[in-house]
Amino acid sequence: MKPDALDRLRGTLLGEVLGPQDAGYGTARRVYNAMIDKRPAVIAKCLGNADVVRAVRFAREEDLLIAVRGGGHSIAGHGTCDDGIVIDLSLMRGVHVDPVRRTVRVQGGALLGDVDRETQLHGLAIPTGQMSDTGMAGLTLNGGVGMMLHKYGLTCDNLLSADMVTVDGELVTASADSRPELFWALRGGGGNFGVVTSFEFQAHPVGPMMLAGFLAHPVERAGEVLEFLRDFTATSPAHLSADAMFLRAPEADFVPEEYQGMPLVTLLVRYFGPMEEAWQAVQPLRDFGDPLYDSVGPMPLVAVQSMQDGFSPPGNLHYWTSEFVPCIGAEQIAAIAEIGSELPSRISIINVHPFDKAATDVPPDDTAFAHRTDSWLIHVIGQWQDEADSERCRAWVKEAGALLRRFGLGNTYLNTTSEDGETDRVRAFWDERRLARLAKVKAEYDPDNVLRFNHNIPPATNESAS
Ligand SMILES: Cc1cc2nc3c(=O)[nH]c(=O)nc-3n(C[C@H](O)[C@H](O)[C@H](O)COP(=O)(O)OP(=O)(O)OC[C@H]3O[C@@H](n4cnc5c(N)ncnc54)[C@H](O)[C@@H]3O)c2cc1C
Structure with missing residues (x-):
């Protein structure tokens, strides 16, 4: 990284930027699983879509690999990395409920408990997992298994759309009508394709x-x-x-x-x-x-x-x-x-x-x-x-x-x-045909595999596609 890089990033973000010399870095680099002990070069705590766009562009300019952190609960430790940048969404925990349409907009750093708190005000719920401090983002992108799965399916089955910042720093929306192939991939393909800044879910009348x-x-x-x-x-x-x-x-x-x-x-x-x-x-x-x-x-x-x-x-x-x-x-x-x-x-x-x-x-x-x-x-x-x-x-x-x-x-x-x-077991989850389809989406959105701290899907190459 260039010597003035951190200050430059600080100057462009509303959120917080932490490097190894900063107070707070020691706490911010920690994730849920204490087996994971990584030292990123930069932790960018983003506050809004524009911050995420700027942090991603910064990472590309500085040639840094990107780890994305939602709730930090990944047991495999995917929400952090050594030497690269952590795009940390822990300041982006907003949840907005539309009680008429029964839809819920959830920011990329929200925890399951944040969602239940807000949806329950309206007697609504989204099927999620079983512990309130797990991140919605990681949980949704790889499925989402919880007590309502028999009635309402997985968390990802209730996703209506997602706003995502690509590795080129572009903000896109994926839904059944807009970028349907990306929308398909986001429902089970994990954090391979970009930084999801917000999700829109279908909610159901459950509780209180x-x-x-x-x-x-x-x-x-x-x-x-x-x-x-x-x-x-x-x-x-x-x-x-x-x-x-x-x-x-x-x-x-x-x-x-x-x-x-x-x-x-x-x-x-x-x-x-x-x-x-x-x-x-x-x-x-x-x-x-x-x-x-x-x-x-x-x-x-x-x-x-x-x-x-x-x-x-x-x-x-x-x-x-x-x-x-x-x-x-x-x-x-x-x-x-x-x-x-x-x-x-x-x-x-x-x-x-x-x-x-x-x-x-x-x-x-x-x-x-x-x-x-x-x-x-x-x-x-x-x-x-x-x-x-x-x-x-x-x-x-x-x-x-x-x-x-x-x-x-x-x-x-x-x-x-x-x-x-x-x-091999990670790859086996997605059978060969599905993996080939995911690899094509990966090649479209992240051809250089900048986002590789996840259950990784290598991008399709011309050779693998033929
Ligand atoms: C105590 C505990 C209880 C759990 N209970 C359940 C359960 O009941 N049901 C269930 O299905 N799972 C459960 N899990 C597993 C959980 O779903 C995964 O650990 C999931 O990765 C957590 O998401 P996170 O956002 O907290 O993870 P993080 O560590 O923040 O992120 C993990 C990975 O998800 C991706 N990611 C995270 N945020 C984003 C984003 N905004 N945009 C793009 N990619 C992103 C990235 O690839 C990242 O590397 C549990 C885990 C724990 C530790």
Whole structure:
């Protein structure tokens, strides 16, 4: 970089520009996963589309690679880089709801909790993920899996349009009518194509109150619990979401003291619909197997959407993998129960989500998100606090992943995958035909692969296109 470069950038942005010598750089360079320790040359905290355009142009003039940060939650650490520029959208968290059209405009740095706060004022919601401090941008661009997927699909299925700054510093809009190929790619192709400064979503009438909670069973009963969950969700309504979660009971208010720290398999239950209907719909789950504790009760949607926040506060060390498994028969259940009983740390988690109904009703070619088959999505979440445990915990995640892969469909959910050394698996998510289509879009919008800190899609070359 030229010696006066940072000052030049400072002079053109409304937001903040931080270099390694600046106070605040140490905090600003940190991302959610403490395993990631990168030192960018510049962090540009943008305040509006014009700032993003200027930061991108600056990066090109200075020949810097660009990492884009929305909420900073990427487990693979894609929201930062060494030596390049981080375009940080954390000052761009605005959310604007149009209650008449039931649409929501969300800036590129907004968190899931920001969206729920605003949409719930109007009794509306967008299907998103399960922890309120995750970024909307990264989550949406690679899919977006949460409690409403059975009814309203993935987050990306509810995207109506996106404003994006290209690597040439041009502001474009992608929607079904404008740049449809880019719009297709943004719904599952990740952060490969440009910096999305805002998203427009379709919202749905949900909340403000819901029925939700945990039903906890001892981990020794994992086999029965998973069998029950499988059979129950085969016919459960789309308004009901039930997942299984292996964890050690947290020290939370809703967990009786005698169970705190105990290895559990819990059913996480959520119903959005009229309350009388809700109690009836969740009753079979509550009746099953005499749970150790049952925290199911009415609560505001915003509380439901943040009820797991305490399980994974920022600053812990993480290594994750995930697998789509077509069915959970006896063999798969035994494997999941085995790994779920051997969590390597007090705060590691396994999630078992049914992936079906609205999420798989979308025709596979409608979006770049590649997986549209009824299946089970299993997240293996290695999480710990002491660096001395890193090798052991990572090894456990890798082993658990390898075991699940024996039953898998060959693809992982990219948003919940650490990725190191797994380039083939990243590519496998998008089958060859889809990858070729994405590579063409990449070649049109980022032919030099300036945006490569993501689940990367190399641009098509003349050779690969022929
Ligand atoms: C605690 C926790 C809970 C989670 N829960 C869920 C869940 O319930 N459901 C689910 O589906 N996923 C979940 N995830 C995974 C999450 O979706 C991904 O980590 C996602 O990348 C987070 O987005 P972010 O904006 O916070 O990430 P960042 O680290 O900011 O960005 C990750 C990558 O996304 C791209 N990106 C981010 N912002 C932009 C932008 N504005 N324009 C272009 N590209 C951009 C870039 O490629 C960037 O490198 C969870 C992750 C964590 C850590």
